[in-house]
Amino acid sequence: xxxxxxxxxxxxxxxxxxxxxxxxxxxxxxxxxxxxxxxxxxxxxxxxxxxxxxxxxxxxxxxxxxxxxxxxxxxxxxxxxxxxxxxxxxxxxxxxxxxxxxxxxxxxxxxxxxxxxxxxxxxxxxxxxxxxxxxxxxxxxxxxxxxxxxxxxxxxxxxxxxxxxxxxxxxxxxxxxxxxxxxxxxxxxxxxxxxxxxxxxxxxxxxxxxxxxxxxxxxxxxxxxxxxxxxxxxxxxxxxxxxxxxxxxxxxxxxxxxxxxxxxxxxxxxxxxxxxxx
Numbered sequence: 001x002x003x004x005x006x007x008x009x010x011x012x013x014x015x016x017x018x019x020x021x022x023x024x025x026x027x028x029x030x031x032x033x034x035x036x037x038x039x040x041x042x043x044x045x046x047x048x049x050x051x052x053x054x055x056x057x058x059x060x061x062x063x064x065x066x067x068x069x070x071x072x073x074x075x076x077x078x079x080x081x082x083x084x085x086x087x088x089x090x091x092x093x094x095x096x097x098x099x100x101x102x103x104x105x106x107x108x109x110x111x112x113x114x115x116x117x118x119x120x121x122x123x124x125x126x127x128x129x130x131x132x133x134x135x136x137x138x139x140x141x142x143x144x145x146x147x148x149x150x151x152x153x154x155x156x157x158x159x160x161x162x163x164x165x166x167x168x169x170x171x172x173x174x175x176x177x178x179x180x181x182x183x184x185x186x187x188x189x190x191x192x193x194x195x196x197x198x199x200x201x202x203x204x205x206x207x208x209x210x211x212x213x214x215x216x217x218x219x220x221x222x223x224x225x226x227x228x229x230x231x232x233x234x235x236x237x238x239x240x241x242x243x244x245x246x247x248x249x250x251x252x253x254x255x256x257x258x259x260x261x262x263x264x265x266x267x268x269x270x271x272x273x274x275x276x277x278x
Contacts, residue, residue, distance in 0.1 A: 001278045006083065007042060007271040010075030012219030012250020014271070015062070016044045017083050020051040025278070029067040035276060036065035042276065045215050048076050050083055056096035056103045058084055064214030071100035072160035074122060074222015074253075074264055081106040082116035082268040101160030115269050122223070122262040125230045126158040133162065135188045142167070142235050147182045155231040159262065162193045162213075163227035167235070171199040171207050180211025196224045200237045207247045219250030226262045229255040 003025060006017045016035060018025050025031060032047035034040075046064045053059035060080050062073045077097055084090045085108060095106045105121040129136040140156040155165045164183055168174060174197055183195040192213035199207040208228050210221040225246040232238040246253045253266040 002275050003278045004273070004275050005042070006273045007044065008079040008083065008268060009250070009271060010078045010220065010222065010266055010268045011248055011253060013073075013075035013221060014044045014219075015046050015048045015073075015076055015079065016042055017048050017050060017079065019083075019087060019089075020049045021089060025049060028061065028063055029069070031278065032063035032065060033067040042274075045212070045218050046070075048073070048080065050080055050089075053098040056098040057090055057092065058095070059098040061100075064212070065216075066214045068214040069100075070161060070214065072104075072223055074120060074159075074224075074226060075220055075266070075268075076222070077104055077106060077120055078116070078118040078222070078264075078266060078268040081108055081118045081120075082111060082270070085111055085116070086270065099160065109265070113270075115267050117265065117267055119263060119265040120222070122159060122226050122264050124260045125227070125257075125262060127156075127234075129156070132156055132158045133190055134164075134193075135190065145188075147179065147186065155235060156193075157227055157230060159223040159227045159230075161223055162189060162191060163196060163224060164189070164193045165196045165198055165228050165231035167231075167237075168197050168199055171197050171209050174209070176209055176211055176217050180217060184211060184213050194221060194224050194227075196221070196228045196231075198228045198232065200232060201247070203238050204242055205245045205247065206232055206238070209249065220248040220253070222253065222264055222266070225253045226255050226257075226264055230257050230262060233257055 049061040051059040107119040110117040145154045
Protein backbone atom coordinates (compact mmCIF):
# COMPACT_ATOMS: atom_id res chain seq x y z
CA UNK A 1 0.00 0.00 0.00
CA UNK A 2 1.35 3.41 -1.00
CA UNK A 3 0.48 6.36 1.21
CA UNK A 4 0.69 10.03 0.18
CA UNK A 5 1.98 12.42 2.82
CA UNK A 6 3.07 16.04 3.30
CA UNK A 7 5.94 17.14 5.51
CA UNK A 8 5.16 20.48 7.23
CA UNK A 9 6.49 22.50 10.12
CA UNK A 10 5.56 25.38 12.39
CA UNK A 11 8.64 27.05 13.90
CA UNK A 12 10.63 23.88 13.24
CA UNK A 13 8.08 21.66 15.01
CA UNK A 14 7.75 19.19 12.11
CA UNK A 15 5.16 16.49 11.47
CA UNK A 16 4.12 14.09 8.76
CA UNK A 17 0.62 15.06 7.58
CA UNK A 18 -1.74 12.53 6.02
CA UNK A 19 -5.00 13.38 4.25
CA UNK A 20 -7.55 10.95 5.69
CA UNK A 21 -10.43 12.46 3.71
CA UNK A 22 -9.55 10.22 0.76
CA UNK A 23 -7.25 7.54 2.19
CA UNK A 24 -7.06 5.44 5.33
CA UNK A 25 -4.04 4.82 7.55
CA UNK A 26 -4.37 1.75 9.77
CA UNK A 27 -2.22 1.53 12.92
CA UNK A 28 -1.10 5.19 12.97
CA UNK A 29 0.78 4.57 16.24
CA UNK A 30 3.14 2.12 14.51
CA UNK A 31 3.46 4.36 11.46
CA UNK A 32 4.50 7.29 13.63
CA UNK A 33 7.14 5.27 15.48
CA UNK A 34 8.63 3.90 12.25
CA UNK A 35 8.51 6.88 9.90
CA UNK A 36 9.24 9.65 12.41
CA UNK A 37 12.74 8.25 12.85
CA UNK A 38 15.32 10.84 11.79
CA UNK A 39 17.66 8.29 10.17
CA UNK A 40 15.49 5.37 9.11
CA UNK A 41 12.23 7.13 8.28
CA UNK A 42 10.89 10.37 6.87
CA UNK A 43 12.01 12.18 10.01
CA UNK A 44 9.66 14.24 12.20
CA UNK A 45 8.41 15.01 15.69
CA UNK A 46 5.44 12.78 14.92
CA UNK A 47 2.38 12.20 12.75
CA UNK A 48 -0.79 14.23 12.23
CA UNK A 49 -3.88 12.83 10.53
CA UNK A 50 -6.26 15.32 8.89
CA UNK A 51 -9.67 13.63 9.07
CA UNK A 52 -13.35 14.36 8.44
CA UNK A 53 -15.34 15.57 11.46
CA UNK A 54 -19.01 15.52 12.40
CA UNK A 55 -18.66 18.64 14.56
CA UNK A 56 -16.06 20.82 12.79
CA UNK A 57 -14.47 21.51 9.41
CA UNK A 58 -11.88 18.82 10.08
CA UNK A 59 -10.47 16.62 12.83
CA UNK A 60 -6.82 16.50 13.86
CA UNK A 61 -5.25 13.42 15.39
CA UNK A 62 -1.62 13.75 16.44
CA UNK A 63 0.86 11.08 17.44
CA UNK A 64 4.25 11.63 19.02
CA UNK A 65 7.37 10.00 17.64
CA UNK A 66 7.09 7.23 20.26
CA UNK A 67 3.61 6.33 18.99
CA UNK A 68 1.64 7.84 21.87
CA UNK A 69 -1.39 9.92 20.91
CA UNK A 70 -1.43 13.53 22.09
CA UNK A 71 -4.48 15.66 22.74
CA UNK A 72 -3.38 18.91 21.12
CA UNK A 73 -0.53 20.53 19.20
CA UNK A 74 -0.46 24.29 18.67
CA UNK A 75 2.10 24.29 15.84
CA UNK A 76 0.41 21.28 14.30
CA UNK A 77 -3.06 22.81 14.23
CA UNK A 78 -1.76 25.85 12.32
CA UNK A 79 -0.30 23.48 9.73
CA UNK A 80 -3.64 21.65 9.55
CA UNK A 81 -5.32 24.95 8.67
CA UNK A 82 -2.84 25.56 5.84
CA UNK A 83 -3.07 21.90 4.75
CA UNK A 84 -6.85 22.15 4.36
CA UNK A 85 -6.51 25.24 2.13
CA UNK A 86 -3.56 23.93 0.11
CA UNK A 87 -5.42 20.70 -0.66
CA UNK A 88 -8.71 22.44 -1.55
CA UNK A 89 -10.53 20.81 1.34
CA UNK A 90 -12.04 24.16 2.33
CA UNK A 91 -12.32 27.72 1.06
CA UNK A 92 -13.01 29.19 4.51
CA UNK A 93 -10.66 31.66 6.18
CA UNK A 94 -12.03 30.86 9.64
CA UNK A 95 -11.89 27.16 10.39
CA UNK A 96 -12.95 24.88 13.22
CA UNK A 97 -10.71 21.92 13.99
CA UNK A 98 -11.75 19.06 16.26
CA UNK A 99 -9.07 17.79 18.67
CA UNK A 100 -9.04 15.59 21.75
CA UNK A 101 -8.94 18.87 23.70
CA UNK A 102 -12.10 20.17 22.06
CA UNK A 103 -12.89 22.20 18.94
CA UNK A 104 -10.40 25.00 18.21
CA UNK A 105 -10.82 28.02 15.93
CA UNK A 106 -8.10 28.73 13.36
CA UNK A 107 -7.99 31.97 11.37
CA UNK A 108 -5.98 32.09 8.13
CA UNK A 109 -4.40 35.55 8.04
CA UNK A 110 -2.24 35.06 4.96
CA UNK A 111 -1.40 32.16 2.68
CA UNK A 112 0.93 31.46 -0.22
CA UNK A 113 2.53 28.38 -1.73
CA UNK A 114 5.17 27.95 0.96
CA UNK A 115 4.16 29.88 4.09
CA UNK A 116 0.93 30.68 5.88
CA UNK A 117 0.33 32.99 8.83
CA UNK A 118 -2.42 31.68 11.09
CA UNK A 119 -3.99 32.66 14.41
CA UNK A 120 -5.40 30.04 16.76
CA UNK A 121 -7.87 30.45 19.60
CA UNK A 122 -6.22 28.07 22.06
CA UNK A 123 -8.96 28.33 24.68
CA UNK A 124 -8.57 28.90 28.41
CA UNK A 125 -5.69 27.75 30.62
CA UNK A 126 -6.49 25.32 33.43
CA UNK A 127 -4.71 25.51 36.79
CA UNK A 128 -6.80 22.97 38.72
CA UNK A 129 -4.32 20.19 39.69
CA UNK A 130 -6.72 17.33 38.99
CA UNK A 131 -7.48 18.57 35.49
CA UNK A 132 -3.85 19.09 34.42
CA UNK A 133 -3.23 16.45 35.91
CA UNK A 134 -0.64 16.93 38.65
CA UNK A 135 -0.60 15.35 42.10
CA UNK A 136 -1.12 18.31 44.39
CA UNK A 137 -3.72 19.60 46.80
CA UNK A 138 -3.42 23.17 45.52
CA UNK A 139 -2.44 25.15 42.44
CA UNK A 140 1.26 25.04 41.68
CA UNK A 141 2.33 28.64 41.01
CA UNK A 142 6.04 29.47 41.23
CA UNK A 143 6.60 26.69 43.75
CA UNK A 144 9.97 25.17 44.64
CA UNK A 145 10.33 21.70 43.13
CA UNK A 146 13.39 19.48 43.53
CA UNK A 147 14.59 17.41 40.56
CA UNK A 148 17.97 15.67 40.63
CA UNK A 149 18.92 17.45 43.87
CA UNK A 150 18.36 20.84 42.20
CA UNK A 151 15.52 23.22 43.19
CA UNK A 152 13.47 24.83 40.41
CA UNK A 153 10.62 27.36 40.41
CA UNK A 154 7.71 25.70 38.59
CA UNK A 155 4.18 26.64 37.51
CA UNK A 156 1.81 23.90 36.32
CA UNK A 157 -1.17 24.28 34.00
CA UNK A 158 -2.98 22.68 31.09
CA UNK A 159 -3.43 24.10 27.60
CA UNK A 160 -5.29 20.99 26.48
CA UNK A 161 -2.27 18.94 27.57
CA UNK A 162 -0.19 19.07 30.76
CA UNK A 163 2.63 21.63 31.11
CA UNK A 164 5.22 22.39 33.75
CA UNK A 165 6.81 25.81 33.21
CA UNK A 166 10.24 26.12 34.79
CA UNK A 167 11.73 29.59 35.21
CA UNK A 168 15.52 29.72 34.82
CA UNK A 169 18.16 32.43 34.55
CA UNK A 170 19.88 31.10 31.42
CA UNK A 171 17.82 28.79 29.23
CA UNK A 172 20.61 27.99 26.78
CA UNK A 173 22.96 26.50 29.37
CA UNK A 174 20.62 23.92 30.89
CA UNK A 175 21.25 20.21 30.26
CA UNK A 176 17.80 19.54 28.86
CA UNK A 177 18.65 15.98 27.76
CA UNK A 178 19.31 15.12 31.40
CA UNK A 179 16.70 17.28 33.14
CA UNK A 180 13.79 16.91 30.70
CA UNK A 181 13.17 13.17 31.27
CA UNK A 182 13.32 13.67 35.04
CA UNK A 183 10.35 16.04 34.81
CA UNK A 184 8.48 14.00 32.19
CA UNK A 185 8.60 10.76 34.18
CA UNK A 186 8.21 12.20 37.68
CA UNK A 187 5.42 10.57 39.69
CA UNK A 188 3.84 13.97 40.41
CA UNK A 189 2.70 13.96 36.76
CA UNK A 190 0.56 10.81 36.35
CA UNK A 191 0.20 11.26 32.56
CA UNK A 192 3.67 12.68 31.98
CA UNK A 193 4.26 16.34 31.24
CA UNK A 194 5.60 18.78 28.68
CA UNK A 195 8.31 20.86 30.35
CA UNK A 196 9.09 24.42 29.28
CA UNK A 197 12.30 26.06 30.48
CA UNK A 198 11.71 29.81 30.34
CA UNK A 199 14.03 32.80 30.59
CA UNK A 200 12.23 36.14 30.89
CA UNK A 201 13.97 38.74 28.69
CA UNK A 202 11.59 41.62 29.41
CA UNK A 203 7.86 42.31 29.77
CA UNK A 204 7.13 41.44 26.14
CA UNK A 205 9.76 38.81 25.33
CA UNK A 206 10.55 35.39 26.75
CA UNK A 207 12.97 32.71 25.61
CA UNK A 208 11.88 29.07 25.79
CA UNK A 209 13.19 25.54 25.33
CA UNK A 210 10.85 22.58 25.56
CA UNK A 211 11.04 18.91 26.44
CA UNK A 212 7.89 17.28 25.02
CA UNK A 213 6.54 14.07 26.50
CA UNK A 214 6.91 11.30 23.94
CA UNK A 215 9.22 13.30 21.65
CA UNK A 216 12.09 14.80 23.67
CA UNK A 217 13.43 18.25 22.88
CA UNK A 218 11.76 19.89 19.89
CA UNK A 219 12.51 23.20 18.18
CA UNK A 220 9.13 24.61 19.21
CA UNK A 221 5.87 23.79 20.98
CA UNK A 222 2.73 25.87 20.43
CA UNK A 223 0.84 24.82 23.52
CA UNK A 224 4.09 25.14 25.46
CA UNK A 225 4.57 28.71 24.23
CA UNK A 226 1.03 29.53 25.35
CA UNK A 227 1.58 27.87 28.74
CA UNK A 228 4.83 29.80 29.18
CA UNK A 229 3.17 33.15 28.45
CA UNK A 230 0.25 32.44 30.80
CA UNK A 231 2.67 31.35 33.54
CA UNK A 232 4.77 34.48 32.99
CA UNK A 233 1.65 36.64 33.33
CA UNK A 234 0.41 34.73 36.36
CA UNK A 235 3.78 35.34 38.01
CA UNK A 236 3.73 39.03 36.98
CA UNK A 237 6.76 38.87 34.69
CA UNK A 238 4.55 39.96 31.77
CA UNK A 239 1.22 41.76 31.44
CA UNK A 240 -2.14 40.41 30.41
CA UNK A 241 -3.61 41.72 27.11
CA UNK A 242 -0.11 42.41 25.70
CA UNK A 243 1.40 40.67 22.70
CA UNK A 244 4.21 38.50 24.09
CA UNK A 245 6.92 37.22 21.72
CA UNK A 246 8.13 33.71 22.51
CA UNK A 247 11.63 33.10 21.17
CA UNK A 248 12.18 29.42 20.32
CA UNK A 249 15.04 27.59 18.62
CA UNK A 250 12.74 27.15 15.59
CA UNK A 251 11.49 30.75 15.36
CA UNK A 252 9.06 33.10 17.06
CA UNK A 253 5.43 32.86 18.13
CA UNK A 254 3.19 35.71 19.24
CA UNK A 255 0.89 34.90 22.15
CA UNK A 256 -1.79 37.06 23.79
CA UNK A 257 -3.72 36.17 26.94
CA UNK A 258 -6.93 38.20 27.16
CA UNK A 259 -10.38 37.62 28.70
CA UNK A 260 -9.25 34.20 29.93
CA UNK A 261 -8.53 33.15 26.34
CA UNK A 262 -5.13 32.48 24.80
CA UNK A 263 -4.44 33.43 21.17
CA UNK A 264 -1.37 32.21 19.30
CA UNK A 265 -0.15 33.54 15.95
CA UNK A 266 2.61 32.02 13.84
CA UNK A 267 3.66 30.59 10.52
CA UNK A 268 3.02 27.21 8.95
CA UNK A 269 5.19 25.93 6.12
CA UNK A 270 5.04 23.02 3.69
CA UNK A 271 8.43 21.36 3.22
CA UNK A 272 7.71 18.63 0.68
CA UNK A 273 5.24 15.98 -0.45
CA UNK A 274 5.87 12.32 -1.13
CA UNK A 275 4.71 8.72 -1.10
CA UNK A 276 5.79 5.94 1.20
CA UNK A 277 5.22 2.19 1.09
CA UNK A 278 3.25 1.08 4.16
